[in-house]
Amino acid sequence: MQSIKSFILQAIALLSLQSTLPAQNYQPSAGINARVEALLAKMTLEEKIGQLTLYTTDWGSTGPTIREGYKNDIRSGACGNLFNSHSTTFVRELQKVAVEETRLKIPLLFGFDVIHGYKTIFPIPLGEAASWDLDAIEKSARVASAEASAAGLNWTFAPMVDIGRDPRWGRVMEGAGEDPYLGSRIAEARVKGIQGKKIGDPDAMLACVKHFAGYGAAMGGRDYNTVDISEKYFREFYLPPYQAAVNAGAATVMTSFNDYDGVPATGNKFLLDNILRKEWGFEGFVVTDYTSINEMVNHGVVANEKEAGELALNAGVDMDLQGGIYQSYLKKSLQEGKITEKQIDEAVRRVLRLKFELGLFEDPYKFCNAEREKNTLLAPAHRAAAREVSRKSIVLLKNDNNALPLRKTQKIALIGPLADNKTELIGNWNGAGNFNDCVSLKEGLQGASLQYAKGCEVEGTDKSGFAEALRIAGQSDVIVVAVGEKAMMSGEAAARAHINLPGVQEELIMELCKTGKPVVVVLMNGRPLAIPAVAEKATAILETWWLGTETGHAIADVLWGEYNPSGKLPMSFPRSEGQIPVFYNEKNTGRPFDPNSKWTSKYIDEANSPQWPFGFGLSYTTFSYNNLKATPETAATRGLAAGKQVKIRVSVQVANTGKVAGEEVVQLYIRDLVGSTTRPVKALKGFQKIALKPGESREITFNLTQDDLSFYRRDNTFGMEPGAFDIMVGGSSSEVKTVRVDVK
16 A cells, blocks of 8 residues: 555656656657668667767877777777767767778767867856856857867767765866756756757757766765765755756766665666656666766675676666776676667667767768868857856955955056966866966956066975065055966865865965955865955955966956956855855754854854855945835735646845946745745745946846745655745845745
8 A cells, every 4th residue: 555655646746747847858850760760670789789888089198099999899880989089180080980991880979078168168167157147158058069069079978967065076166056946047058058059050069967866965075975865855956957957958968976875876777767767758868977887886786797787778878988888798688688689779779869860870070170170169259258258257255445356556466376377277177178278367467567476386385485475565555366276176086175275375375464465365266165264364355266268368357347246156165164065055953043042053163154155246336135025926816725826926126336337146045934844944946147337226026936936745746835935035145135925
């Protein structure tokens, strides 16, 4: 009886969830399906398995080369896809082997990690998320896709949509931060930018949503670590961005290294079949992360690699990235009856459909136009786009005494290990970018009355450069000090237990602060940092992340006030590592924080609140919020009881109360005061980025739907419950106006 009840509840949850999903998933055309079936009928088992195999070239350490064994695998049909192969010359050479030296002439897919630009490097994804500008983010992905496809590529392993709440985890740099709503909207924008108007356009690629699923919840923030969260929490806080990307039409999905509910994601049928395919209707193909089939042996759920391959295929994995497991063992597993040829055929269908959709059978060299490559990479329009996105990504964290913007009449001491640096500016996961193409901060400030001293290195204990830094600081009107991380300090396999400024950089800042001159700290990093002393002592702080090719120009635009900073944090900055994870949309406790009572949820040696919260960011102007109203539509009164859709119209008057024009991100949050399961104290449900002139005022409206008020209830169904809701609108998660509505 209990199992029947559980089945019914799951079915209800599935139906209610599906009813809210837009039907935009990747859908193969009927004509392509017929061509796939005709080709599939001609294929040997070995050739089928070859289409499920993805190998890397040796590019990266030895230039554009490929080991001879892999070339032979292409010739025999045992390898149908390659990654880390780019540039039209190299791609054409390898594609020629596939379509001129094989029996069936099936073209290769060419994949690459184009994470935040191919040659023109944009801000790291976490930095772009700080822009809260969906059009700018889509444009960034569009430029990256245009450049990469001009260089022979047709597939990118992006976007990464993992929710990241632990800044110790280095891969937060690749995502959109801590919030599922913001993450979902950015996931949609990136998929649209990568795939363009339609799959098969010569200036677009296949997107690959990663890492499915829950990779960002790794315990201790340690990369590749285990994940253990409840299904309700998983569905509410971690799954939404993946689902949004799939609904936006993402063609492929990559599995994650972690386990979920005790089963590695690469062998997890609940994730790959139940959720991804059956609930969400995904019809593209699933690829593993690097050797993640092999690694299931280490997880301890299979005894050997052959069993790992069987677990992966049975779970729904279509393509094996670099592990060679499918190529080595699937034939034997089929002979033993551990898998079926029907399963292999279905996986091959998914891969072939996308090769046909890309138009590779008509023209296998369509992404190999050398003239287009020459004219596209680092085009002036692309650099201009990078500059625009970069300055939108900068967040002003502090600005005491209006130290910023700088005046060009001021004498500036430019100090710090990243002030005249290019090597770190393209950050981690930098595509085919070259740091020599970057504009340094020092170059961006050319024309100013400027003296420069390095002061110290990013790492190490050498303070011998302090004296020169202090000397030029004494001759200046204002000090600009550029500090942060090296590019490889954030990203994959770059977890940090201590997320302060490395080396003696903080000591350098403290010495500069003692001069009594205004000290403007420019942070260049891939994750939130814990820097309470800097937060207290510095006069002004700019979070600039790693901005890429146009770094110096973008930061200079903000420092001079030629662009008024508009970025807002997509991830909270902790005061200390002991607070981690710290995020805005936490749930309440039975003993919520009370500063006047010891017996409540708090630290005895640290504040509960972060240094800077989600959604925070200052401007050179100020904004006021007034006349907040939230009104359930008349037709929706007692809407739930009448079976009607509930809608709430929210309006607020936002005014620029300062002296310069500026952009503001108007953020809308809700709180469901009583639910059948505990609800977060705040949940982002909408935002709008607006531009206002000095003295200008505008009414901003939002329309909350029933879906916005819904959640996974006690019986695991997805829907809303009647009751009181707090509607909150403001310029950050911590500064809001609130109005209460009652939905009956």
